[in-house]
Amino acid sequence: MIFFVVSVFLLIAVANAQNGTGETYNNPISSGFGNWSQAYEKARAFVCQLTLTEKVNLTTQTGTGATYGYELGIIPRLGFRGLALDDSPTGVRGTDYSSAYAAGLNLAMSWDRDLMFLQSYGNGAEHKAKGNNAAYAPVVGPLGRAPEGGRIWESYSPDPYLSGVAFGQSIAGMQAGGTIAIGKHFVLYEQEHFRQVREWNDYGILSFNITQPYSANCDDRTLHELYLWPWYDGVYNGMGGVMCSYNQVNNTQSCQNTRLLNDILKGEMGFQGFIVSDDGSQHSGVLSAIAGMDMTILGETSPNGIDGLGISFWGPNLTTSVLNGSVPEWRLDDMATRIMASFFYLGQDENFPELNFAQGYLPTFGYEYPTAKVDYTQVNEHVDVRDAHAQTIRAVGSNSIVLLKNVNETLPLSAPRQMAVIGEDAGPSMYGPNGCSDRGCDNGTLAMGWGSGSTNFPYLVDPLSAIQARALQDRTVVQYVLNNYASATIASVVQQASVCLVFANADSGEGYIEVGGNYGDRNNLTLWLGGDTLIQEVAANCSNTVVVIHAPGPILMEDWIDNPNVTAVLFAGLPGQESGNSLVDVLYGAVSPSGKLPWTIAKNRSDYGTDVLYQPNAPVPQLNFTEGLFIDYRHFDDAGIEPRFEFGFGLSYTSFQYQNLQILALSNNKTTLAMPTTTVNPSICPSQSLNPSDYTFPATISSITDYIYPYIEANTSIYTPQATPTPTINAVAAGAQGGDPALWDVLYRVQLQLNNTGSKAGQEVSQLYLELGNDTPPRQLRGFNKTMVQPGEAQTVTFDLRRRDVSIWDIVSQSWVEVTSLGTDIGVLVGASSRNLPLRGVIPAQGAPYV
Numbered sequence: 001m002i003f004f005v006v007s008v009f010l011l012i013a014v015a016n017a018q019n020g021t022g023e024t025y026n027n028p029i030s031s032g033f034g035n036w037s038q039a040y041e042k043a044r045a046f047v048c049q050l051t052l053t054e055k056v057n058l059t060t061q062t063g064t065g066a067t068y069g070y071e072l073g074i075i076p077r078l079g080f081r082g083l084a085l086d087d088s089p090t091g092v093r094g095t096d097y098s099s100a101y102a103a104g105l106n107l108a109m110s111w112d113r114d115l116m117f118l119q120s121y122g123n124g125a126e127h128k129a130k131g132n133n134a135a136y137a138p139v140v141g142p143l144g145r146a147p148e149g150g151r152i153w154e155s156y157s158p159d160p161y162l163s164g165v166a167f168g169q170s171i172a173g174m175q176a177g178g179t180i181a182i183g184k185h186f187v188l189y190e191q192e193h194f195r196q197v198r199e200w201n202d203y204g205i206l207s208f209n210i211t212q213p214y215s216a217n218c219d220d221r222t223l224h225e226l227y228l229w230p231w232y233d234g235v236y237n238g239m240g241g242v243m244c245s246y247n248q249v250n251n252t253q254s255c256q257n258t259r260l261l262n263d264i265l266k267g268e269m270g271f272q273g274f275i276v277s278d279d280g281s282q283h284s285g286v287l288s289a290i291a292g293m294d295m296t297i298l299g300e301t302s303p304n305g306i307d308g309l310g311i312s313f314w315g316p317n318l319t320t321s322v323l324n325g326s327v328p329e330w331r332l333d334d335m336a337t338r339i340m341a342s343f344f345y346l347g348q349d350e351n352f353p354e355l356n357f358a359q360g361y362l363p364t365f366g367y368e369y370p371t372a373k374v375d376y377t378q379v380n381e382h383v384d385v386r387d388a389h390a391q392t393i394r395a396v397g398s399n400s401i402v403l404l405k406n407v408n409e410t411l412p413l414s415a416p417r418q419m420a421v422i423g424e425d426a427g428p429s430m431y432g433p434n435g436c437s438d439r440g441c442d443n444g445t446l447a448m449g450w451g452s453g454s455t456n457f458p459y460l461v462d463p464l465s466a467i468q469a470r471a472l473q474d475r476t477v478v479q480y481v482l483n484n485y486a487s488a489t490i491a492s493v494v495q496q497a498s499v500c501l502v503f504a505n506a507d508s509g510e511g512y513i514e515v516g517g518n519y520g521d522r523n524n525l526t527l528w529l530g531g532d533t534l535i536q537e538v539a540a541n542c543s544n545t546v547v548v549i550h551a552p553g554p555i556l557m558e559d560w561i562d563n564p565n566v567t568a569v570l571f572a573g574l575p576g577q578e579s580g581n582s583l584v585d586v587l588y589g590a591v592s593p594s595g596k597l598p599w600t601i602a603k604n605r606s607d608y609g610t611d612v613l614y615q616p617n618a619p620v621p622q623l624n625f626t627e628g629l630f631i632d633y634r635h636f637d638d639a640g641i642e643p644r645f646e647f648g649f650g651l652s653y654t655s656f657q658y659q660n661l662q663i664l665a666l667s668n669n670k671t672t673l674a675m676p677t678t679t680v681n682p683s684i685c686p687s688q689s690l691n692p693s694d695y696t697f698p699a700t701i702s703s704i705t706d707y708i709y710p711y712i713e714a715n716t717s718i719y720t721p722q723a724t725p726t727p728t729i730n731a732v733a734a735g736a737q738g739g740d741p742a743l744w745d746v747l748y749r750v751q752l753q754l755n756n757t758g759s760k761a762g763q764e765v766s767q768l769y770l771e772l773g774n775d776t777p778p779r780q781l782r783g784f785n786k787t788m789v790q791p792g793e794a795q796t797v798t799f800d801l802r803r804r805d806v807s808i809w810d811i812v813s814q815s816w817v818e819v820t821s822l823g824t825d826i827g828v829l830v831g832a833s834s835r836n837l838p839l840r841g842v843i844p845a846q847g848a849p850y851v
């Protein structure tokens with residue numbers, strides 16, 4: 001059965017011309033679905049009292065040369081202070097007295113919905129307490145197509161279901177904390193190489209010569225079933241903002257791609273908030289405006305190769321574009337309304353703190369306008385916003401650690417007599433935790449990747465300090481060597497120890513920083529700083545070697561994983577400020593490990609089948625996603641490749657048994673959508689004066705150098721626009737949040753008994769996979785639950801399967817279709833990992849008898 005997708009307008013504009021001249025760009029005007037209706041009423045009322053330039057102020061940030069606050073929307077006439085926006089998913093970027101959270105990767109490794117929410121709640125509360133209205137977080141693009149991808153630690157997992165849950169929980173949490181969540185990056189931004197022209201052509205020794213950012217080319221079905229999947233969860237959870245990405249999609253910039261922004265995100269998915277560009281991802285003024293972008297970040301066009309601060313594709317250019325008719329007034333009204341709707345949706349009109357810090361600048365006093373050196377004043381109040389969030393960060397760290405090997409109960413440790421702690425990754429960096437700008441180096445223990453997804457550490461509990469503090473309780477002798485290359489010292493120290501903990505890492509980050517020859521994306525999947533050799537040296541002299549890895553993604557372990565002297569292996573991800581404490585919780589058994597791998601650990605790099613494109617294959621590098629749906633375990637399962645550790649794998653200090661699978665069919669009734677009967681009035685607000693002389697620089701304010709204002713120069717010629725695509729209004733604003741509401745109906749309930757057959761209390765992540773047939777991967781995750789079970793006890797575990805979980809995307813009807821309506825029996829598999837699935841059942845095709 002094919003069910004109706006409300007975005008009927010989809011069929012109109014599907015062409016993909018380079019710039020779309022002659023096309024129709026259908027702009028969905030939101031009417032404020034569901035719980036957004038009040039916010040929309042307030043936003044409309046607010047926006048409709050604004051002048052043209054006041055509306056432009058809401059859409060255009062004031063520029064990097066202008067202010068530390070990233071402010072926009074200052075409207076003195078109404079006493080509106082404007083909005084502040086800042087990074088990042090790991091904390092409030094560029095300030096002090098705020099927390100350094102675990103990476104998104106660790107949230108995925110935890111498979112714990114509550115911790116996903118709680119950590120994001122804390123981060124949202126901190127942004128708010130600093131006076132920041134919106135955070136560029138969380139991250140679900142990259143999804144993780146290439147394990148080498150530099151930013152995959154900021155996001156979650158190449159599995160769209162796990163990522164969708166984590167993204168949805170993170171958005172709900174951050175917004176409950178009071179900050180607008182700006183989900184990023186939309187979409188198909190799967191590698192750093194060639195994401196921007198200047199960045200990559202200016203990397204001296206590489207001397208690339210690309211002419212445009214890479215184009216990610218992906219078919220419609222893969223886009224929906226893999227890369228868009230988690231975005232539905234984001235919209236469903238009320239995401240207030242979206243950041244469009246650096247790359248092109250089908251050779252059109254993401255930020256001016258009407259198919260992606262208007263048709264899919266605002267139309268099909270019913271996104272109610274605003275779309276903002278990334279720093280340099282806007283490549284046009286008019287086209288981005290009518291393709292659906294609502295806000296421009298920073299303002300400058302310079303990252304695209306146009307020199308000079310204080311100029312913008314929007315700002316004065318947007319004012320001009322409205323005056324000359326190339327951007328309709330209703331589009332500007334819609335932009336401003338969407339931005340203000342998010343503001344009211346979060347209740348930021350009441351008791352929102354004043355901005356009390358200067359982004360990226362720590363001294364107390366400074367210039368309000370640093371480029372112009374104007375207004376020397378107090379710019380930082382150093383407000384401590386950390387609250388008790390350290391507890392959450394510690395819990396995320398310990399509950400995300402994945403135990404990969406544990407021979408004969410090596411772990412948990414019980415009062416070892418002598419311990420050796422080996423490796424640079426075990427101790428502090430001699431430069432301090434914030435020693436390198438945006439964490440762009442790998443010195444000392446690694447607890448965060450590099451780039452704009454980073455934050456300043458208020459402190460970093462390194463593993464050695466935490467281990468020493470704990471070990472002293474047992475009178476354990478602790479020796480350590482932090483130099484990876486001190487072979488002789490290491491050999492002599494480890495020979496004396498009853499247990500040897502050896503630490504190693506690998507790092508990655510955003511493409512504007514290069515570390516040790518890695519330009520954002522990792523060059524390889526092996527350990528850094530001689531880690532593999534180090535582990536082998538320790539194991540050669542210590543028959544009880546425990547390996548601890550900190551890394552942004554999968555690493556290869558073949559050099560040592562089968563060594564009988566390697567008795568335990570822990571993968572700890574990038575755990576943030578409480579790193580050492582979280583690790584000690586697991587090492588000593590205060591917490592039984594319960595993390596599971598959010599991706600596959602392969603035996604060979606080539607086994608993944610996908611990789612970063614490191615050399616341009618054309619002046620506009622083309623990334624064809626020819627593997628379709630088959631990334632990570634979907635590919636290993638399909639191609640019959642044996643991984644080292646499969647997706648979903650992770651050991652515990654106790655053991656579990658899966659019993660009594662039951663599948664219940666619930667009502668297949670569809671939630672129907674009350675289609676709006678009124679068409680949206682194209683003029684959202686009363687028309688403004690379109691007389692240019694009303695919008696020239698007012699004599700009453702003095703212009704600050706490099707600051708972006710909305711005003712046009714007195715002599716600006718309001719030229720007749722060249723041929724551009726025709727922006728039209730989507731007469732019926734589409735859908736509900738998260739698309740057709742019937743997608744979210746629960747159709748089946750699956751239950752089982754989970755029995756703790758070991759001797760320790762522990763949490764287990766039960767996983768449900770479906771065989772959906774119809775050219776889908778052999779099995780796909782469609783449910784998980786983390787359950788605490790006491791020894792000798794059993795718990796009932798329940799999975800709800802929604803219509804979307806049992807559907808595939810039909811490109812002909814442009815809708816989701818339940819596979820049972822295509823005659824497919826759905827195989828239901830439940831167990832402890834993607835390759836350990838002891839329970840099996842069937843959901844029969846429609847019409848088939850239920851067994």
Ligand SMILES: *[C@@H]1O[C@H](CO)[C@@H](O)[C@H](O)[C@H]1NC(C)=O
Binds near residue numbers: 701710
């Ligand atoms: C736009 O914002 C700037 C500050 O960023 C302010 O000086 C100016 O008055 C605002 N313009 C309007 C029309 O409100």
Ligand SMILES: *[C@@H]1O[C@H](CO)[C@@H](O)[C@H](O)[C@H]1NC(C)=O
Binds near residue numbers: 207209
């Ligand atoms: C880059 O490409 C352009 C156009 O193809 C060419 O004119 C220029 O010489 C090239 N520059 C380098 C450094 O290869």
Ligand SMILES: *[C@@H]1O[C@H](CO)[C@@H](O)[C@H](O)[C@H]1NC(C)=O
Binds near residue numbers: 217218220223250260
């Ligand atoms: C990209 O092109 C492919 C192949 O033509 C098509 O299936 C897909 O729908 C296009 N996607 C977008 C977002 O335009």
Ligand SMILES: *[C@@H]1O[C@H](CO)[C@@H](O)[C@H](O)[C@H]1NC(C)=O
Binds near residue numbers: 301306310311314317
């Ligand atoms: C308008 O945008 C163009 C780029 O399209 C840029 O060169 C110009 O400086 C902008 N004007 C202003 C006033 O920012």
Ligand SMILES: *[C@@H]1O[C@H](CO)[C@@H](O)[C@H](O)[C@H]1NC(C)=O
Binds near residue numbers: 407408
């Ligand atoms: C585990 O312990 C048992 C009993 O002490 C011993 O026989 C066995 O060899 C050990 N296994 C390994 C892999 O060390």
Ligand SMILES: *[C@@H]1O[C@H](CO)[C@@H](O)[C@H](O)[C@H]1NC(C)=O
Binds near residue numbers: 440441442443515516
């Ligand atoms: C710091 O790390 C960088 C690589 O990130 C490395 O090149 C450098 O040698 C390290 N410095 C020290 C003192 O370890």
Ligand SMILES: *[C@@H]1O[C@H](CO)[C@@H](O)[C@H](O)[C@H]1NC(C)=O
Binds near residue numbers: 516518523526528530
């Ligand atoms: C992998 O990359 C790291 C970091 O750049 C480097 O130290 C290591 O030598 C590389 N491994 C191999 C096998 O080339």
Ligand SMILES: *[C@@H]1O[C@H](CO)[C@@H](O)[C@H](O)[C@H]1NC(C)=O
Binds near residue numbers: 539540541542565
């Ligand atoms: C294991 O460690 C012992 C020393 O404790 C050493 O004699 C032996 O060679 C090691 N085995 C391996 C495979 O490295």
Ligand SMILES: *[C@@H]1O[C@H](CO)[C@@H](O)[C@H](O)[C@H]1NC(C)=O
Binds near residue numbers: 217617622624
């Ligand atoms: C990518 O796909 C397009 C369309 O099928 C094809 O023309 C092009 O050659 C492919 N590029 C690469 C590098 O494979």
Ligand SMILES: *[C@@H]1O[C@H](CO)[C@@H](O)[C@H](O)[C@H]1NC(C)=O
Binds near residue numbers: 667669
């Ligand atoms: C399903 O729909 C039918 C027909 O409208 C109705 O009689 C029935 O009560 C519904 N069942 C559930 C469980 O909502």
Ligand SMILES: *[C@@H]1O[C@H](CO)[C@@H](O)[C@H](O)[C@H]1NC(C)=O
Binds near residue numbers: 018723
């Ligand atoms: C569209 O692209 C064509 C060819 O690339 C170019 O001539 C034209 O000026 C572009 N139009 C716009 C509005 O950018």
Ligand SMILES: *[C@@H]1O[C@H](CO)[C@@H](O)[C@H](O)[C@H]1NC(C)=O
Binds near residue numbers: 756794
């Ligand atoms: C759990 O399994 C054990 C061993 O099979 C059994 O003795 C025990 O009764 C089970 N507990 C429950 C609550 O089912």
